[in-house]
Amino acid sequence: MRLIALGTAMGGRLASLDALDLILQAGWIVKLVLLVLAVFSIACWTIIFHKWRELRRAAEDSRTFLRIYHEEGVDAPLESVRECEESPLAAVFLDGQREFRRIQKYGGGQLDHLDEAQLDHLASRIRWTAADELARLESRLGFLATTGSAAPFVGLFGTVVGIIDAFENIGAAGSASLAVVAPGIAEALIATAVGLLAAIPATIFYNHFVGLLRSLQADLDLFGVQYERDLRRSAAAPAWAARAAER
Secondary structure, eight states: OOOHHHHHHHHHHHOHHHHHHHHHHHHHHHHHHHHHHHHHHHHHHHHHHHHHHHHHHHHHHHHHHHHHHHHGGGOOHHHHHHTTTTTTHHHHHHHHHHHHHHHHHOOOTTTTBOOOOHHHHHHHHHHHHHHHHHHHTTTHHHHHHHHHHHHHHHHHHHHHHHHHHHHHHHHTTTOOOHHHHHHHHHHHHHHHHHHHHHHHHHHHHHHHHHHHHHHHHOOOOOOHHHHHHHHHHHHTTTHHHHHHHOO
């Protein structure tokens, strides 16, 4: 009778528990795991919102910049280009223009000509700037990937520890009925559920952002090649060189 009464009481406790109650009644290791997962989840959502805005603005400003560049080429007004502040392509263009002016001022170049070594240096600077811009856009995405892959295992660790505690309590109670087992198992499984809640959005948005970055990388590669070609073709033109030197 005592075991029946105990099982009935445990069953009533399980029925009355919600997720918050299960978390509060879990062991300290499970609570620590849940805290770590909560921090990971908050950090992931912060990165997701920031990257969503950053990559969307980068794509929109890049489309605007390309329209300007296709119309004006290397003569594109710097004031209009600077308005595309989130575009990695615009950043490459502006840095190329700054480097050209620096070569003209300090590199011994003539206003109507750049030698091959100077043009190679300019092309190298364009490629380095493109790589820096891509690295800037990729920043913090690694945390999403890490959370997506590691959070389920962190949650599983909390679950395993919780189940061990549950079986110890079962042994102490001297009963293995469902009413006795279920509350402890439910408390333990909360950790796995929270781990999945942290991992699923991190994985989904990581893959989405990687797709956007591949598109931007393709645009950067194509623009870099076109920009280098245009600079080599235009560097010897006195009118363009004079205008660039005056900016």
